[in-house]
Amino acid sequence: MSRFRQLPEVNAGSMADIAFLLLIFFLVTAAIPTDEGLLRISPPEENRSKVEIRDRNLFEVNLNPSGELMVEQEILKFSELREAAVSFIDNGGISAGNLGHCAYCSGSGDPQLSENPQKAIIALQVSRETGYSKYVTVQNELQAAYNELRNNASTRLYGISFQAMKTEYSNSNATPERKQDLQQKIKKIQEMYPQKLLEISTTNF
Amino acid sequence: MSSFKTNRGSKLPAISTASLPDIVFILLFFFMTVVTINDQQVMVQNTLPNATEAERLTKKDNNIEVFIGTPKGAQVALLGKAPRIQLGKTFVAMDQVASSALEELYSMPEHLRNSAVVSIKADTSIKMGIILDLKEQLRSVNLLKINYTTVQGDVFQNIE
Structure with a gap:
């Protein structure tokens, strides 16, 4: 009888089961972070300075308690808000040669709408009884209007969309020179179409 | 062959x-x-609204999470159906939101405090009143960056 028999192989078949159990445990207890949202900056508290804004430069968006949308004194569908906001911001209401003329605007130059994107202010007024989801829809559509204009301007000037520039900028593997270049471009676009969203605190009726 | x-x-x-x-x-x-482990239990009903233009939050360690919604499950019997604010692991009354938020802010590492963002995770069913009050409270302690947390999806589903 030989003393150096080959040892029997350990059965590794159940190892997979153990690993699967661990895997399932992690899947159940954990959640992939999916935090995304609409970022807004509220005005600082001691900010009571009075600025005169011309009526044409103010785009009033109203949401009433039953969740109906009124834009510039007219009832509007939620799906039409984006387009209305774009034509307001990108109007370019001052003719060429005059002060404040917007050379890159592609709007119709309507005398009722904004003079140029730097002056265009969107004022959003909500009531306390308005549903939160409707408010988010309006915020989203207004954001979409700005994004659309910024993307257009960016593709025209640099051949890359604004969104793509931002994602590339926040990507850590870009070179420092590239990052600086991107930062300047992003800033330029943001100056072309500054996001001016005003939230009017509602008075109690 | x-x-x-x-x-x-x-x-x-x-x-x-x-x-x-x-x-x-x-x-x-x-x-x-x-994956990150869910270390905190959401004690309120929390269905987030849809949005298409949402931006991904780059960091998670500089945000203060505020959940708003009606109490969930068995707690309805104790707390009723009025919407509640959950900050951290407890319910907070509206007039204590500011101090609780500051507490959260100061538990962050110092270099992150300047860029702190408050993530409002509100249920689709709630009204704007509570959000407006909350924002006013946060303004009083100079927490001005607000993020309305949403999920990717069709916005017009929100209106129905």
């Missing part, structure tokens, strides 16, 4: 499953690195 017939009748060798655990372990490690 006879050479083709030699294998007939003999069984296929069993496929070795010894490398299966390795594959599963790779999967396991992948999930362990990608």
